[in-house]
Every structure is written in structure tokens, then in C-alpha cells.
Amino acid sequence: MRKLLQGLGITALSVGVLAACGTEENTNENNAAGTNDTETNNTENANEEAEGEDLGTLVVGASNVPHAEILEFAAPLLEEEGLTLEIESFNDYVLPNEALAAGEIDANYFQHIPYLETQIEEHGYDFVNAGGIHIEPIGLYSQEFDSIEALPEGAEIIMSSAIPDHGRILKMLEEKGLITLADGVGIEATIDDIEENPNNFEFSANVEAALLPTAYEKGEGDAVLINSNYALDAGLNPLEDSIAIESSDSDNPYVNVIATNSGDEEDERVLKLIEVLRSEDVRDFILEEYENAVVPVTE
Structure with missing residues (x-):
């Protein structure tokens, strides 16, 4: 009987040791798995942050x-x-x-x-x-004349039919000394606000902005005022091809x-x-x- 109990004790002890080992191994495996999962999540989060927010x-x-x-x-x-x-x-x-x-x-x-x-x-x-x-900047282009000083008396100047551009164009022409506008007139100026026109230029404003390069290519008028985006689109270089160009000050x-x-x-x-x-x-x-x-x- 004593030997039997001793044998059972040894067996129980062995089972306990095995169980403890099994628990320790499982714990280590779980910890390792948990560590790997954490590392994986951290890596994924880092990758997402590296990629940036999807806007x-x-x-x-x-x-x-x-x-x-x-x-x-x-x-x-x-x-x-x-x-x-x-x-x-x-x-x-x-x-x-x-x-x-x-x-x-x-x-x-x-x-x-x-x-x-x-x-x-x-x-x-x-x-x-x-x-x-x-x-x-808007530029003034001419097929025939190579400077604003060369524009003749009564020259026809073609400008955009877009009224919001008129004040801009006229202010530019005033800055170049071609015309003088009435006192106090700003960017809302119209052709009617021209006070002095010493060269008696004729202003035509019946061409859509997108068609201004075509008018220039056909030689319509003596000079044509063209917005730079349309000039560039038509292969014109505003700085090289224009005979006068608007100031590009930051204000x-x-x-x-x-x-x-x-x-x-x-x-x-x-x-x-x-x-x-x-x-x-x-x-x-x-x-x-x-x-x-x-x-x-x-x-």
C-alpha cells in the first residue's frame, strides 16, 4: 500500500510538472503571439501614417x-x-x-x-x-508694328468683349502713356472714361477673349490685347512677342x-x-x- 501511494505520488508529481511545463509553454507562446500581433499592428499603423491621410x-x-x-x-x-x-x-x-x-x-x-x-x-x-x-499679365500684340510708339494715328485696337477686363486694359494703356482716363476711375473704367486719346485710337470690344489670338493671327486691327493664358495657348510668348505688357506686381x-x-x-x-x-x-x-x-x- 505504501509503495502504491508512493507510486501514485510520483505519478501525480510528474503530471503536475508536465502540466506546469505545458502552462509555461502556452504562456510563452501566447506572449510571443501577443508580441508579434502588437508588432504587426504597430507596423501597419506606421505604414498607414507614412502613406498619409486619404483626402x-x-x-x-x-x-x-x-x-x-x-x-x-x-x-x-x-x-x-x-x-x-x-x-x-x-x-x-x-x-x-x-x-x-x-x-x-x-x-x-x-x-x-x-x-x-x-x-x-x-x-x-x-x-x-x-x-x-x-x-x-495682358499683352498688346501687333502683326505690323513692333512697338507702341509705332502705332499710327487712328490705329484700331481690339480688346476683349468681357467688360470686367476693360478697366484692366485701359489702366494698362494709361500706364504706357497711350491714353488718359478720367480722375478717380479705377478698375471699373470703360471706354467712355477715356478723357484724352491723343492718337485717336479706335477701340473695338466685340471679340470674345478666347478668339483674340485668332483675330491677331488674321491680322485684324492694328493691335490686339490678349490675355496671357490665351496667348500661351496660341504659341505666343507674352514677354517676347508683345509690344507692351501689363505690370505683374504682387498687388x-x-x-x-x-x-x-x-x-x-x-x-x-x-x-x-x-x-x-x-x-x-x-x-x-x-x-x-x-x-x-x-x-x-x-x-
């Missing part, structure tokens, strides 16, 4: 040159920031705002502040200026802006777009690509 997609309407080209350059930079950019190209000044109002695009990039304000007033758009990006009110529907100016995607478009990489691209015919601004 989704932003659809932006833009005129072909230079706006769409600038956006195309910025697209990979935005992708790195977690934002996918879709670009809808337009070749006029009407459809981009209609598309924005209809919700077909999230923002547009083609217009300067006076034009935006006029569009809001005329059409009741609930738009806001989300931020300025660059200036496109120029004709800065081209990102426009959105009211309330969307604080959209994280729009803020990221503006941040990247004002980045050093994009600024350098604009200056190198357009050789100061398009001038980036900072705010």
Missing part, C-alpha cells in the same frame, strides 16, 4: 493654359498628400462657373477677382474666392484664384490644393515653364 478626390475645372498645366504638375504632389485631383478642361470663361454652380465640379481655377465678382453679381452665384495663385488685383461654392473654402481638400499650388515646387515650375509670362503670388 479623397477633388474635381477642378480649369482653362487649358496655364491653369490645367499647373494643375497637372501639382497632381503628383497632391497624390503624395493623399488627395486625388481630377482636372476638367474648359476653353471659355462661362462654362467653368456654370459647372461649379451645378455641382459638376468642386472648384475652378481660371478667373481673376474682378471677373469673379462680376459673375457673382450678374448671375447670383454663391461663390467665394478660396485663394489667389498667379497673375497673367495687382487681377490675381487668378481658386473659386468654390460658399462654405467649401474650408474644405480640407481645397485647403490642401491651395497649399500645394503655393508651394515652392509649383512656384518654380510656373516661373521656369512660362518665363515670367505667368507670375506666382504669395499671400
Whole structure:
């Protein structure tokens, strides 16, 4: 009996030792597994953080040159920031705002502040200026004359039919000494505000802005005033080919802006777009690509 109990004790002790070993091994395995799971989770979180936040997609309407080209350059930079950019190209000044109002695009990039304000007033758009990006100085081009001094008496000067551009154009011509406007007239000036016109220039304002390069190529008029985006699109270099060009000072009110529907100016995607478009990489691209015919601004 004593031997039997001793044998049972040894057996029980063996079982206990085995059980303890098994528990310790299981514990170690579980701890190891838990450690591996933690390391895996930490790695996944680190990878997610490295990839950046997914901001989704932003659809932006833009005129072909230079706006769409600038956006195309910025697209990979935005992708790195977690934002996918879709670009809808337009070749006029009407459809981009209609598309924005209809919700077909999230923002547009083609217009300067006076034009935006006029569009809001005329059409009741609930738009806001989300931020300025660059200036496109207007140039005066001529097939026949190589300087503004060479323009003859009574020369016909063709300008955009877009009224918001008239004050800008006339102020530029005044700065060049070609005309004098009435005192106190600002960017809202019209042809009727010309007070002195010593060379008796005739101003024609019945050509759509997008068709101005065509008028120039056909030799219509003695000189044509063309917005830089349309000049560039037609293969013209505003600095080399124009006989006079608008100042591109940073305080120029004709800065081209990102426009959105009211309330969307604080959209994280729009803020990221503006941040990247004002980045050093994009600024350098604009200056190198357009050789100061398009001038980036900072705010």
C-alpha cells in the first residue's frame, strides 16, 4: 500500500510538472503571439501614417493654359498628400462657373477677382474666392508694328468683349502713356472714361477673349490685347512677342484664384490644393515653364 501511494505520488508529481511545463509553454507562446500581433499592428499603423491621410478626390475645372498645366504638375504632389485631383478642361470663361454652380465640379481655377465678382453679381452665384495663385499679365500684340510708339494715328485696337477686363486694359494703356482716363476711375473704367486719346485710337470690344489670338493671327486691327493664358495657348510668348505688357506686381488685383461654392473654402481638400499650388515646387515650375509670362503670388 505504501509503495502504491508512493507510486501514485510520483505519478501525480510528474503530471503536475508536465502540466506546469505545458502552462509555461502556452504562456510563452501566447506572449510571443501577443508580441508579434502588437508588432504587426504597430507596423501597419506606421505604414498607414507614412502613406498619409486619404483626402479623397477633388474635381477642378480649369482653362487649358496655364491653369490645367499647373494643375497637372501639382497632381503628383497632391497624390503624395493623399488627395486625388481630377482636372476638367474648359476653353471659355462661362462654362467653368456654370459647372461649379451645378455641382459638376468642386472648384475652378481660371478667373481673376474682378471677373469673379462680376459673375457673382450678374448671375447670383454663391461663390467665394478660396485663394489667389498667379497673375497673367495682358499683352498688346501687333502683326505690323513692333512697338507702341509705332502705332499710327487712328490705329484700331481690339480688346476683349468681357467688360470686367476693360478697366484692366485701359489702366494698362494709361500706364504706357497711350491714353488718359478720367480722375478717380479705377478698375471699373470703360471706354467712355477715356478723357484724352491723343492718337485717336479706335477701340473695338466685340471679340470674345478666347478668339483674340485668332483675330491677331488674321491680322485684324492694328493691335490686339490678349490675355496671357490665351496667348500661351496660341504659341505666343507674352514677354517676347508683345509690344507692351501689363505690370505683374504682387498687388495687382487681377490675381487668378481658386473659386468654390460658399462654405467649401474650408474644405480640407481645397485647403490642401491651395497649399500645394503655393508651394515652392509649383512656384518654380510656373516661373521656369512660362518665363515670367505667368507670375506666382504669395499671400
